[in-house]
Amino acid sequence: MLRLDNLNVYYGESHILRNIALEVGPGQVVCLMGRNGVGKTTLLKTVMGLLKSRTGRISFDGADVSQESPDRRVRRGIAYVPQGREIFPHLSVGENLKLGYE
Template identity: 45%
Template sequence: MLEVRGIDAFYGEVQVLRDLSLSVNAGEVLCMLGRNGAGKTTTLKAIMGLVRPRSGAVVLDGTDLSRLPAHEVPRHGVAYVPQGRRLFAELTVAENLEIGLMARHKDRDTLDRTLALFPVLKERMKQRSGTLSGGEQQMLAMARALCLEPKVLLLDEPTEGLMPSMIATIRDSVSQLRDQGVAVILVEQRVDAVLPVADRVAFVENGRVRDTVDVETLRGDLSLVHKYVGVGH
């Protein structure tokens, strides 16, 4: 479905991604694990066209996204929830969601299906998003992305700084999206946030995917976690 084929990416003259390749299928959750600076976030930005690969390709259902301007990528069915959420703080919950709907010309039915995943947002529609709790802001960021009805959802550390109950809500929503056939690429730092929801795990080091394993293999042997992330995770 989505294939990242041997991309090289730079910030200025500093190379961050080196011949990085990965793939994710419909109805699958692929987690990217690795230390800070390994290239995980840059991979998501490269998929979205926010960082332009100098070589390689990002292909979704036969379309080379890496040849498109960044604003065209969401229209092909890729949604991105960046680290830090990037909500429009002065706009209401409803207004933030409306922006998501406009990106792919979706309607009220799409909004209703999205809000079914995050019922608490129904009670906050007129509230400014900047006044929500951290967990509610993360739900809104995900809901806004889902208003695109994406084929692929990119999540950059969605559980960072959240209380356990909110982490469980986010995790449950990811599982439901997988069951609905959405492909999810999840960037995380903590293996305990990954094991309950991922199907496969890609370990990233120095801008490359070094190993990819299914989650059941990882449950039985955490040596790769210790190698690429650290003993404390």
């Protein structure tokens, strides 16, 4: 299970994500939707550990991963496939995800 509690993320002094709370249970599928610039990618990068939140907690399978490195989070099974040229187009989604794990 993935759980986000009271996440607040900034770019410099710009408050981008405010008090984000989310819980995704086993087997659930969640879709993040919104216009460009509303924080979807920022949220995913924060969950991955590529961006730090100023406040809040990220839990995965009951463990607090808020301070863990991105590679440690990937080893736990946290991953996402970015849009566009950031992936290898000749590989499947599963193969792209496995690359981040290896």
